[in-house]
Amino acid sequence: MSHKKVYLERSPAKINLFLKVLEKRTDNFHNLETLFQALELSDHLSFEISYEKGQSENLEFSLDLRSNKAEIENLADDNLISKAIELYFTELPQKIINKIKSIDFKIFVDKQIPLQAGLAGGSANAAATLRVLNKFFNDEFNFSFKDAKTLQLALALGSDVPFCLVSLKQKRVYAEARGEKFKNKKFEFDFDTYQNLVLVKPDFGIATADAFKELSKLNSISKEKDGFYNSFEKVVYEMAPELLRIHEQLTLHDADHVMLSGSGSTMLGFFENANIANNACEALSKFFGAKYFIKQTQFLS
Numbered sequence: 001m002s003h004k005k006v007y008l009e010r011s012p013a014k015i016n017l018f019l020k021v022l023e024k025r026t027d028n029f030h031n032l033e034t035l036f037q038a039l040e041l042s043d044h045l046s047f048e049i050s051y052e053k054g055q056s057e058n059l060e061f062s063l064d065l066r067s068n069k070a071e072i073e074n075l076a077d078d079n080l081i082s083k084a085i086e087l088y089f090t091e092l093p094q095k096i097i098n099k100i101k102s103i104d105f106k107i108f109v110d111k112q113i114p115l116q117a118g119l120a121g122g123s124a125n126a127a128a129t130l131r132v133l134n135k136f137f138n139d140e141f142n143f144s145f146k147d148a149k150t151l152q153l154a155l156a157l158g159s160d161v162p163f164c165l166v167s168l169k170q171k172r173v174y175a176e177a178r179g180e181k182f183k184n185k186k187f188e189f190d191f192d193t194y195q196n197l198v199l200v201k202p203d204f205g206i207a208t209a210d211a212f213k214e215l216s217k218l219n220s221i222s223k224e225k226d227g228f229y230n231s232f233e234k235v236v237y238e239m240a241p242e243l244l245r246i247h248e249q250l251t252l253h254d255a256d257h258v259m260l261s262g263s264g265s266t267m268l269g270f271f272e273n274a275n276i277a278n279n280a281c282e283a284l285s286k287f288f289g290a291k292y293f294i295k296q297t298q299f300l301s
Contacts, residue, residue, distance in 0.1 A: 004050045005136055011043040011128040012167050012300050013119040014160060015261050015268060017191050020224055021215060021231040029159065029178050030212065035187065036160075036175060038167035038300035039197070043113050043125060045081075047132050048106040051140075053099060060102035061089075067109040080126035080157060081107060087153055088133045096143050114293045116205020118262030120160040127154060127164035155180045160262075171300045189227035192299070194256050194270035196277040200246045200284060201293040206264035211236055228259045228270065236264045243267055249287060253280035266293075274298075 015037050022031040063082060067073050077083075085105065089097070113121030130153060134144040145153065154161040155178065162180040163173055174185040214235040224231075237244055243260065246267040250258045254276050255269035271277035281296040288294060 002050055002052050003140070004048065005139060007047040007049070007132045007135060009045045009047065009128040009132050010168065011045055011113075011121075011124040012164075013039040013041045013043075013113045013121060013124060013297075014164060014167060015039060015119065015197075016230065017172075017228060018187070018224070019230045019232065019262065021212075024216065025178075031177060032159070032175070032179050034175050034179060035185075035191075036163040036167070036173045036179070037191070038171045039119075039297050040300055041113060041119070041199070041295060041297040043121060043128075044110040045125065045128050045132070046108045046110075047129075047136075049103065049136055050106075051103040052101045054101035055098055056101045059089075059097055059100055061104075063105045063107070065105075065107050065109070067111050069109075069111040071115055072109050072111055080122045080161075081109070081129050084126040084129040084153075084157055085133065087156060088130065091145070091149075091153060092137075093143070096137065096141055099141060114201050114205075114266070116207065117199075117201045117266040117293070118206070118260065118264045119199070119266055120164055120262070123158045123160035124164040124167070126157045127161050127167070130154060130161075130165060151180060167300070187227075191227070193272055195299040196271040196274045197297050197299075198250065198253075198255065198269040198271065198277050198281045198284065199261070199266050199293070199295045199297060200250065200269070200288065201266040202240075202242055202246065202288075203291040204240070204242075204265060206236060206240060208263045210239070211263035214239060228257045230260050230262075232263050233260045236260055240265060246288075249284060250280070253283055255280065 016034045017037050018035040020033040138144040154165045159179040173182050247258050250269035257270040259268050261268050285294045
């Protein structure tokens, strides 16, 4: 007898209000100090999970991944959603797997977060997938991974995934290590004053690995300032001078603060006034044209 469950899951974008890249670790990752912030801008994922109970020597498994964006479908098994499912099943206890004869995933990604943008769209999708898998196995088999174990799975998928895993509840988190160690830390700077954003992503992306490679060539990292800060800005602006033109335009259109998002290529304009942000978004859309992703959004509330 076949069973079916359907889940809808929101997958918010994230930015780093403060991002300090520290020394390289023995595992080839870098230590970070960062303040994550979730945004209203989100992807929306639908999961249709059909399964048949019963034992078999080999679990029959299928995955059909669709999206409104061809780039997502073209990623095939390189998509972090697929990797999250594979990792989850690798870690599932055998006693749970033995209860399933076959399982079929039909997933649709309503993709609103651009790729290679420094907004953690892929990481957010992976985190959403982990959340749904825990819900499904809890609903159907009275099993789910503990929070610590799920966080471990998230980190194995990427440094941004642990925050994305909790971003619907903990909308802002200070983190250290690779980004998975959440700690309490107060910042004197009032970030919430500037929670109206205009995002401008040019018609190219920045590979995170390339940004880290260039950053590692620096003898020292510039001293962080109070408030918005990103260690990547110096090297990424040299990699992609067009970002300085975007920076200039956001400033000309009255952004109170302008910063690179993550390792890029999205530029963030922070505004105290929502109407000014709206006017800037409209003006920049006309200035840069349809090839650029330009979006007004806010901190996730």
